[in-house]
Amino acid sequence: MTSLTLVRHIRAQPSTVFDLLSTAQGLTCWWGPDDLPVLSAEADVRIGGAYRVRFRTADGLEHECAGEFLDVAPVQRIVMTWRWMSGGVPEEKDRVSRVEMHVRPEGAGTELTLIHGDLHDAESEASHRWGWGGALDKLCGRWAVAD
Amino acid sequence: MANYSDSPLDQAFAALSEPSRRAMLLRLARESELTVGELARDLPIKLPTVLKHLNVLSEAGLVHREKQGRTVRVRLNAEPLKAAAEWLAPYERFWTQSLDRLVEVAEAMEAAKTVRGQ
Numbered sequence: 001m002t003s004l005t006l007v008r009h010i011r012a013q014p015s016t017v018f019d020l021l022s023t024a025q026g027l028t029c030w031w032g033p034d035d036l037p038v039l040s041a042e043a044d045v046r047i048g049g050a051y052r053v054r055f056r057t058a059d060g061l062e063h064e065c066a067g068e069f070l071d072v073a074p075v076q077r078i079v080m081t082w083r084w085m086s087g088g089v090p091e092e093k094d095r096v097s098r099v100e101m102h103v104r105p106e107g108a109g110t111e112l113t114l115i116h117g118d119l120h121d122a123e124s125e126a127s128h129r130w131g132w133g134g135a136l137d138k139l140c141g142r143w144a145v146a147d
Numbered sequence: 148m149a150n151y152s153d154s155p156l157d158q159a160f161a162a163l164s165e166p167s168r169r170a171m172l173l174r175l176a177r178e179s180e181l182t183v184g185e186l187a188r189d190l191p192i193k194l195p196t197v198l199k200h201l202n203v204l205s206e207a208g209l210v211h212r213e214k215q216g217r218t219v220r221v222r223l224n225a226e227p228l229k230a231a232a233e234w235l236a237p238y239e240r241f242w243t244q245s246l247d248r249l250v251e252v253a254e255a256m257e258a259a260k261t262v263r264g265q
Binding site: 119 | 237238239240241242243244245246247248249250251252253254256257260
């Protein structure tokens with residue numbers, strides 16, 4: 001299984017960070033790959049509770065992801081399932097991945113670690129590394145032009 | 148060593164995990180076609196190593212090799228890269244940009260709290 005891990009060092013208290021992760025209102029402040037407002041967010045943040053977020057990307061397309069909370073430990077971590085939705089139903093029934101967000105005090109601030117795991121299709125150790133991302137983009141860009 | 152039970156996507160990722168191989172692919176992306184000698188010339192590695200890397204790239208379907216007389220010409224085949232990028236890019240982009248925004252928002256909130264003397 002492939003996983004993606006990202007770490008951020010934040011000049012804010014863990015409780016501030018956790019609130020942004022654990023409330024629907026908080027999620028709407030940052031969720032989504034482009035600097036666009038979230039279209040809707042629902043989150044019943046408790047173990048077994050569901051969430052659903054709809055957002056738009058810069059290409060004008062709307063996306064929706066949803067899942068349920070597997071673990072909620074205030075000011076420490078949130079673990080949830082993730083699946084892409086289309087018209088309210090899962091796009092691919094079996095493609096459920098897992099998102100872990102770990103919040104840890106770090107000096108006067110917070111270290112946030114995000115792990116998006118159980119990503120399917122590419123299981124090689126190599127894909128855990130992200131150093132080649134830029135090169136890959138470049139190559140694909142050139143390929144698109146050449147084609 | 149290539150593992151033949153791997154999916155094409157796995158092979159592409161494995162091939163991309165090595166800096167020399169990435170350098171070779173980028174070079175091939177710039178020039179439409181190169182001989183093995185031309186490809187090896189600008190790399191700080193010896194020809195046998197270049198040939199080994201070419202085998203890995205070829206097994207991953209990332210390059211085509213064609214023998215013309217005594218020279219072997221190499222061309223990029225970016226199709227597997229496109230599959231790899233298409234599959235991973237949404238997640239990388241999603242989380243990188245979402246978390247960057249989260250950092251901004253959290254720090255702004257914290258700064259506001261400090262100003263209010265909380």
